Amino acid sequence: MLEIRGLSKSFGGVKATDNVSLDFADGSLTAVIGPNGAGKSTFFNLITGAFRPDRGQVLLDGVDLAGRTPPEIVRHGIGRAFQVASIFPSLTVEETMLAAVGADQRRAGVLHRRFPLAETRDRAENAMELLGLANKRRRTAATLSHGDQKLLDIALALVLDPKVLLLDEPTAGMGTEERWRMIDKVRELWERQKITVVFIEHDMDIVFKIAPEIVVLCYGRILARGTPEAIRRNQDVIDAYLGTDHHAGAHA
Amino acid sequence: MSELQAGQGTALDVRADTKSTRYRDVLIALAAFVILALLPAFTGSKFLLDFVIRCAAYGLFATSLNLLVGYTGLTSFGHGMFFGLGAYGFGLMMQKAGVSVPVAFVSTLLIVLVFAAVIGAICVRLKEIYFAFVTLAFQMLIHSTILSWVSFTGGDQGLRGGIPRPPFLGIDLSNHLHLYVFSCALLVLGLLLMRQIAQSPFGYTLRMIRDNATRASFVGIDVYRAKLTIFVLAALFASVGGMIMALFVSGAYPEFAYWTISGEGIFINMLGGVTTFLGPMVGTVLLLILNDTVTRLTEYHGIVLGIVILFFAIGLRKGLMDFAWEWYVQRRDAAKERG
Amino acid sequence: MDLDALTGCLVTSACLVTQTTSGLIIGMLLFLVAVGLTLIFGVLKVVNFSHGAFYMFGAYFAMTAYQATGSFALAMLAGAIGTAIIGLVFERGFMSRVYGRDVLMQLLVCYAFVLIFDDVVRMIWGPEFKSMGMPAAFQVVPLFIAGGVVPPYYLLLIGVALAAALVLGLGLARTRIGKVIRAAAHNPGMVSALGINTGLIYGGVFALGGGLAGLAGALAAPVRSLTPGMGFSVLIESFIVTVIGGMGSILGALVGALLIGLIRSFGSLGFPLFTEGLMYLFMVIVLVSRPSGLFGKEVA
Numbered sequence: 001m002l003e004i005r006g007l008s009k010s011f012g013g014v015k016a017t018d019n020v021s022l023d024f025a026d027g028s029l030t031a032v033i034g035p036n037g038a039g040k041s042t043f044f045n046l047i048t049g050a051f052r053p054d055r056g057q058v059l060l061d062g063v064d065l066a067g068r069t070p071p072e073i074v075r076h077g078i079g080r081a082f083q084v085a086s087i088f089p090s091l092t093v094e095e096t097m098l099a100a101v102g103a104d105q106r107r108a109g110v111l112h113r114r115f116p117l118a119e120t121r122d123r124a125e126n127a128m129e130l131l132g133l134a135n136k137r138r139r140t141a142a143t144l145s146h147g148d149q150k151l152l153d154i155a156l157a158l159v160l161d162p163k164v165l166l167l168d169e170p171t172a173g174m175g176t177e178e179r180w181r182m183i184d185k186v187r188e189l190w191e192r193q194k195i196t197v198v199f200i201e202h203d204m205d206i207v208f209k210i211a212p213e214i215v216v217l218c219y220g221r222i223l224a225r226g227t228p229e230a231i232r233r234n235q236d237v238i239d240a241y242l243g244t245d246h247h248a249g250a251h252a
Numbered sequence: 253m254s255e256l257q258a259g260q261g262t263a264l265d266v267r268a269d270t271k272s273t274r275y276r277d278v279l280i281a282l283a284a285f286v287i288l289a290l291l292p293a294f295t296g297s298k299f300l301l302d303f304v305i306r307c308a309a310y311g312l313f314a315t316s317l318n319l320l321v322g323y324t325g326l327t328s329f330g331h332g333m334f335f336g337l338g339a340y341g342f343g344l345m346m347q348k349a350g351v352s353v354p355v356a357f358v359s360t361l362l363i364v365l366v367f368a369a370v371i372g373a374i375c376v377r378l379k380e381i382y383f384a385f386v387t388l389a390f391q392m393l394i395h396s397t398i399l400s401w402v403s404f405t406g407g408d409q410g411l412r413g414g415i416p417r418p419p420f421l422g423i424d425l426s427n428h429l430h431l432y433v434f435s436c437a438l439l440v441l442g443l444l445l446m447r448q449i450a451q452s453p454f455g456y457t458l459r460m461i462r463d464n465a466t467r468a469s470f471v472g473i474d475v476y477r478a479k480l481t482i483f484v485l486a487a488l489f490a491s492v493g494g495m496i497m498a499l500f501v502s503g504a505y506p507e508f509a510y511w512t513i514s515g516e517g518i519f520i521n522m523l524g525g526v527t528t529f530l531g532p533m534v535g536t537v538l539l540l541i542l543n544d545t546v547t548r549l550t551e552y553h554g555i556v557l558g559i560v561i562l563f564f565a566i567g568l569r570k571g572l573m574d575f576a577w578e579w580y581v582q583r584r585d586a587a588k589e590r591g
Numbered sequence: 592m593d594l595d596a597l598t599g600c601l602v603t604s605a606c607l608v609t610q611t612t613s614g615l616i617i618g619m620l621l622f623l624v625a626v627g628l629t630l631i632f633g634v635l636k637v638v639n640f641s642h643g644a645f646y647m648f649g650a651y652f653a654m655t656a657y658q659a660t661g662s663f664a665l666a667m668l669a670g671a672i673g674t675a676i677i678g679l680v681f682e683r684g685f686m687s688r689v690y691g692r693d694v695l696m697q698l699l700v701c702y703a704f705v706l707i708f709d710d711v712v713r714m715i716w717g718p719e720f721k722s723m724g725m726p727a728a729f730q731v732v733p734l735f736i737a738g739g740v741v742p743p744y745y746l747l748l749i750g751v752a753l754a755a756a757l758v759l760g761l762g763l764a765r766t767r768i769g770k771v772i773r774a775a776a777h778n779p780g781m782v783s784a785l786g787i788n789t790g791l792i793y794g795g796v797f798a799l800g801g802g803l804a805g806l807a808g809a810l811a812a813p814v815r816s817l818t819p820g821m822g823f824s825v826l827i828e829s830f831i832v833t834v835i836g837g838m839g840s841i842l843g844a845l846v847g848a849l850l851i852g853l854i855r856s857f858g859s860l861g862f863p864l865f866t867e868g869l870m871y872l873f874m875v876i877v878l879v880s881r882p883s884g885l886f887g888k889e890v891a
Binding site: 321327329374377378380381382384385386388389390392393396397400401511515518519522552553554555557558559561562564565566569 | 638685688689693694695696698699700702703704705706707709710711713714823824827830831834838864865867868871874875878879882
C-alpha cells in the first residue's frame with residue numbers, strides 16, 4: 001500500500017503541494033485530475049524523488065521513502081513514466097529493455113561480462129510483448145512514432161516490476177483515437193499486472209470512463225476524492241474545475 | 253541528441269551468443285598484436301616503429317577519452333592531465349625510488365586512481381560546460397604545479413637525465429625492439445579492456461546516462477557513481493598512454509600535462525569519429541601523420557591544424573570512421589532489402 | 592611557503608598598499624576579459640574558448656598603434672575596436688554555425704581558432720617576447736600612498752576599467768539595446784518574435800565582449816610582456832572568475848575578478864610556488880559549496 005502523509009512542497013512561497021494525504025490500496029487504479037498548475041506533476045515528482053519534499057511522508061508498505069533519491073525509490077518499487085516520453089534516443093527498444101532490467105537486477109555496473117546478460121532476456125521480452133513493442137525491437141528509440149515512444153517510456157517503468165506505477169499523462173500529445181488505444185492499454189496492464197496504478201489525465205471522458213477512483217487536486221490541495229459518480233456530483237469540483245472553461249477534453 | 257555518440261546503431265543481435273563476440277574481439281586483438289610484433293621483421297625503419305609507439309601512447313589516451321566523451325557524454329577538456337600524471341608518476345618512480353618497471357607501473361596506476369577519484373568526485377556533478385572547464389582548470393593546476401615545483405619535477409626542463417629501465421622478466425625496455433613490442437602489447441591489451449568496458453552492461457549504463465541521465469536515475473542507476481567510475485577508469489588508461497610516452501622519450505616534459513594534449517585528444521576523437529570503437533585509433537594515426545607532415549612543411553602548423561579542425565567541425569560535421577560506418581550500414585541495409 | 596612574508600606585509604601599510612593595487616590591476620584586467628565571457632555566455636549560451644585571443648590581439652594592436660602614432664589614446668582605441676571587429680567576424684562567420692550543436696563542437700571550433708590566432712600573431716609580430724613600453728605621459732614619479740608605491744598608470748588602468756564596468760552596467764540596465772540584450776539572454780525566441788534581428792544582437796554581443804577583452808589587452812600592454820599564447824592563461828583565469836562569480840552575472844564577474852586579483856597578489860607573498868594553486872583551490876571551494884557561483888542563479 002502507498003500512503004502519502006502530509007506531503008508539502010513550496011517553491012519560493014508558492015505552495016505547489018500543500019499537506020496532501022492519500023492512500024492508494026494495492027492493485028487500485030486511480031486518476032489524478034485538476035486544472036493546470038494544480039500541482040499534479042509536482043505531486044508525482046515528490047513521490048518519485050525528483051523533488052525533495054519540505055514535509056511529509058511517502059510510505060510504501062510502511063517504509064518511508066520521502067527525501068530519498070530517485071534510484072532508491074525506484075528500487076523500492078515505485079516506477080514512473082513521464083509526460084514527455086523520457087527515453088534513450090540512441091538505444092534500440094530491445095537494448096533499452098535489457099539495460100533497464102540489468103539495472104533493476106543491480107547489474108548496471110557489471111564490467112566483466114558482455115551486454116546483454118542472459119538473465120535479463122525474459123523480463124525484457126515480457127515487457128516488450130506487454131506493450132506491443134516486440135516487433136519494433138530493433139528500432140532505435142529516436143525513430144519511433146510519438147505514441148510508441150510513450151509506450152516505450154511506460155515499458156521502461158513496467159519492466160522494473162514496480163509495485164506502484166505512476167503515469168504522468170500517458171495520453172499527452174495524442175489524437176483522440178490514439179488516446180483511447182493508449183488508455184485501453186493502461187487499463188489492460190493494470191488488470192494483467194495487478195499493480196497499483198496512478199495516472200494523471202486531462203481528458204474527462206477518459207477519466208470518468210476507466211478510473212474506479214478519482215483524486216482532484218487544486219492549488220496543491222486535495223479538493224475531492226471518490227468514485228466518478230461522487231466526483232461528478234461534488235459541488236466543490238464543479239465550482240473549481242468542471243464549471244469553468246476546463247470542460248471535458250479542453251486540454252489536448 | 254548529441255552529435256558525438258559512441259557505439260550506436262550496432263543493431264545488437266540478442267540471439268547471437270554474446271560470448272562469441274568476446275572471443276572474436278580477443279582473436280582480432282591477438283591477430284593485431286602478432287602483425288604489429290612481426291612488423292620489425294619486415295622493416296628496419298626505426299621511424300615507422302617509433303611512429304607505432306607514439307600511436308600506442310596517444311591511441312590509448314584518445315580511446316580512453318572516447319569512453320568519457322562518446323560513451324558517457326562527459327566532455328572533459330582536462331583528460332590530458334592523466335596522460336601527464338602517468339608520464340611524471342612513472343618517470344619519478346623510476347628515477348627517485350629506483351623500483352622495477354612493474355612496480356612503478358602499478359604504483360603509478362594507484363597514484364592516478366587517487367587523483368582521478370578526488371578530481372572526479374568534484375567534477376562529475378557539474379553540468380557539461382562547467383565540467384569541461386573545471387577539468388581544464390585542474391589540468392592547468394597540475395601543469396603549473398609541475399612547472400613551479402622545480403626541485404621535484406625539474407620545472408620547465410622536465411624530468412631529464414633519462415629514466416632508468418632495468419630489465420624485468422627478460423624484457424629490456426632500453427632495447428628499442430623490446431620497447432616497441434612492449435608498447436604494442438600495452439596498446440592491444442588496453443584497447444581490448446576498453447572494448448570490454450564499452451560492451452559490458454556498464455557500457456550500456458554509460459550510454460543510458462549519455463542519452464538521458466534523468467531517465468537513467470529513474471531506472472535505478474546511481475548516475476553519479478557510474479560517472480565517477482568511468483572517469484577513474486578512463487584516467488587509468490590515459491595514464492598508461494603517458495607511461496608509454498615516458499618510456500619512449502625516456503623522460504617527462506611539462507607539455508605532456510599541458511592543456512593542448514586534451515585539445516588534441518578531443519580533436520583526434522572528432523577526426524576519427526566516435527561511432528565506432530576504433531574511430532579514435534584511426535584519428536590518432538591521422539593526427540600524428542598530419543602533425544609530422546605539417547611540422548616538416550611549415551613552422552605555422554597551428555594554422556593548418558586549425559583549418560583542418562574547422563573543416564571537420566563545420567564542414568563534414570563528423571569523423572572519417574563515422575562516414576565509413578554510415579556507408580557500411582547503408583550498403584548492408586540495401587543488401588538486406590534486395591535479398 | 593612563506594607565511595612570515597604574508598603576515599609581515601599585512602601589518603605594513605606600505606606593503607599593503609602596493610599589494611592591494613597590484614591585486615586590483617590584475618583583478619580589473621581579468622574583469623574586463625571575464626565580463627565579455629560571461630556576457631557572451633549569458634546571451635548566446637556558448638563559452639568562448641578563444642576569448643583569450645581577443646585579449647592578445649588587443650595588446651598587439653595597441654602596441655602597433657602606439658608605435659605608429661605615439662598616441663596612447665589611439666592605442667587603446669585600436670586595441671578595443673580592432674578586436675571588436677574580429678569578434679564580430681568570428682561570430683558571424685563561424686560561431687553562428689555551431690549554435691545549438693554539441694558543446695564539444697563549439698569548443699572544437701574555438702580550439703581551432705586558438706591555434707590559428709596564436710600562429711597569426713606569431714606570423715605578424717614574431718614568436719619572441721615584445722614590449723610596448725610605458726607611454727611617455729606616464730613616465731612620471733610614482734605616487735606614494737601611505738608609504739606604498741603606486742605608479743600613476745595603475746590608477747589610470749583601474750579607473751578606465753571601472754568606467755567601462757559602469758558604462759556597461761548602466762547601458763545594460765537603462766538603454767533600449769541593453770534591455771534587448773537582457774531579453775535575448777532570457778528568451779531568444781521572444782526577441783526574434785519582437786522582430787529584432789537576433790543575428791545582429793549575437794554579433795553585437797560578441798563584438799562587445801571581444802572589444803572589452805581587447806581593451807584589457809591594450810591596457811595591459813604597457814605593463815606586461817607580449818607573446819603569442821599570452822591569452823590562454825588569461826582565459827583560464829577569467830573562466831575561473833566566471834565560475835566563482837556565477838556564469839552570466841556581471842556583478843559576479845567583478846567580485847570574482849577582484850577576489851582572484853587579491854588572491855594572486857597576496858598569495859604570491861605567502862605561497863610563491865602555489866599562487867596559481869590557491870586560485871584553483873578557491874574555485875573548488877566555491878564550486879563545492881555553491882555550484883552556481885557566488886552570484887549565479889542557475890544551478891550548475
